[in-house]
Amino acid sequence: MNLCGEFVTHKVFGRGKISEQESDSLTVLFGKKYGKKRFIYPSSLGTFLIPENAVIVTQLKEQSDEIARQEAAAQKEAEERLAAEKLAAKELAKKAKRAAAKAPKTTTKASTKTAKPKTES
Numbered sequence: 001m002n003l004c005g006e007f008v009t010h011k012v013f014g015r016g017k018i019s020e021q022e023s024d025s026l027t028v029l030f031g032k033k034y035g036k037k038r039f040i041y042p043s044s045l046g047t048f049l050i051p052e053n054a055v056i057v058t059q060l061k062e063q064s065d066e067i068a069r070q071e072a073a074a075q076k077e078a079e080e081r082l083a084a085e086k087l088a089a090k091e092l093a094k095k096a097k098r099a100a101a102k103a104p105k106t107t108t109k110a111s112t113k114t115a116k117p118k119t120e121s
Contacts, residue, residue, distance in 0.1 A: 001063075004018055006018050006056060007052045008052065014030060015030070026038070026045075042063065046060050
């Protein structure tokens with residue numbers, strides 16, 4: 001969404017015009033008193049900068065909702081993956097325990113003979 005040329009209102013700086021838009025920032029001209037100010041995009045829109053155009057407000061809301069849905073889906077996927085990894089680790093531990101229990105017990109007898117000291121003749 002291209003926001004250059006759109007007007008916004010800031011609580012302190014007042015009314016301004018978006019002059020530049022980058023992937024992660026907006027530059028707004030507020031007039032001689034405050035000049036140019038840069039804001040983080042898109043998080044500043046709707047919080048610090050209130051767009052005058054109602055269509056932009058609606059689009060921002062839709063974008064925000066979509067981002068929230070994507071983040072929720074990613075979080076759910078990560079939680080499911082973690083749960084699956086934990087379950088796999090438990091199953092592996094059980095198999096290892098069963099294998100250890102089935103393994104033949106081998107004991108090595110320590111030599112009971114003691115070496116006799118040699119006597120000199």
